Amino acid sequence: MTHLLVMIDKFTKWIEAKPIKKLDGSTAITFLKEIIVRYGYPHSIITDNGSNFAEGIFKRYCGEMGIRMDLSSVAHPETNGQVEKANGLILAGIRPRLVEPLERASNELWRIILEGFKPYNPDKLTRREAVDSQLNNTALHMIQTSVGTQELPRVRNYTTAKEAWDGLAASCIGSESTIRNKYNALRNQAEGFMRLPDEDHQVMYGRLLIVADADGV
Structure with missing residues (x-):
């Protein structure tokens, strides 16, 4: 789920929220x-000026059902202040339960990818090494399932996520320090690491470099 739809009854202030994958009219x-x-x-709905609400099938559906649609002003989004306030309340509740743990997990995965995993005694792992071993397996799986068929043979036989990531990065342009800086800028971009449909590794890595550049690297 990537978005949250929120609707509030203006009189009772009752909040309805639904996590969704696609933010479209349907x-x-x-x-x-x-x-x-x-x-x-409802008698009427106040919504923003997004095309998924203000135009298309959602607008037509409201018209067919006799629901008046009022658009909040672009210059004054606070017109729909109840929803803005509710969004703040919802996010305040979600963040400690979902966002922060995901950010911590993302940082830990990238730590394993960047620093590697090499236990002192593979036959007798410490508690911390056992956790890192699981993180390494997760990160390695993430890399292996995100590359295209041409790149897969280059990462299939690696046992650590760092080896796989460095092997893929070796074909990319840039000095070692430049690539290392890019890595650091991508520590919180775990979702963006996943390969998009019809995207090979070079395109994927180029997209990540753009993200890193946007962060001022």
Whole structure:
């Protein structure tokens, strides 16, 4: 899930929120129908000027159902202040339960990728080494499943995520210090690391470099 749809009853201040994968008109209609089934048809809806709400099938659906649609001003988004306040409350509740643990996990995965994993005694792992071993396996799997068929043979036989990542990065342009700086800038970009459909490794790595450059590297 990548987005959160929020709807608030203006009179009771009751909040309805739904995590979604796609922020489009069809998804918004489905959410609205779920509200209608439980509470009935709203008289009107105040929404922002996003095309997924202000135009297309969502706008047509509201018109067909006799629901008036009012758009908040682009210059004054606080017009829909109840939703803005609710968003803050929801995010405040989500962050300590979801976002912060994911950020910590992301940092730990990138630590293993950057620093490597080499236990003192492979046959008798300490508690910390056991955790790092699992992190290494997760990071290695992440790398192996994110590359294309041409790059897979280059990472299939590695046993550590650092070896696999360094092997892939070897073909990329840039000095060792430059690449290291790029790595550091990408520590919190675990989701962005995953290969997109029809994207080979070179394209994927180039996309990550753009992200790193945006961070001022």
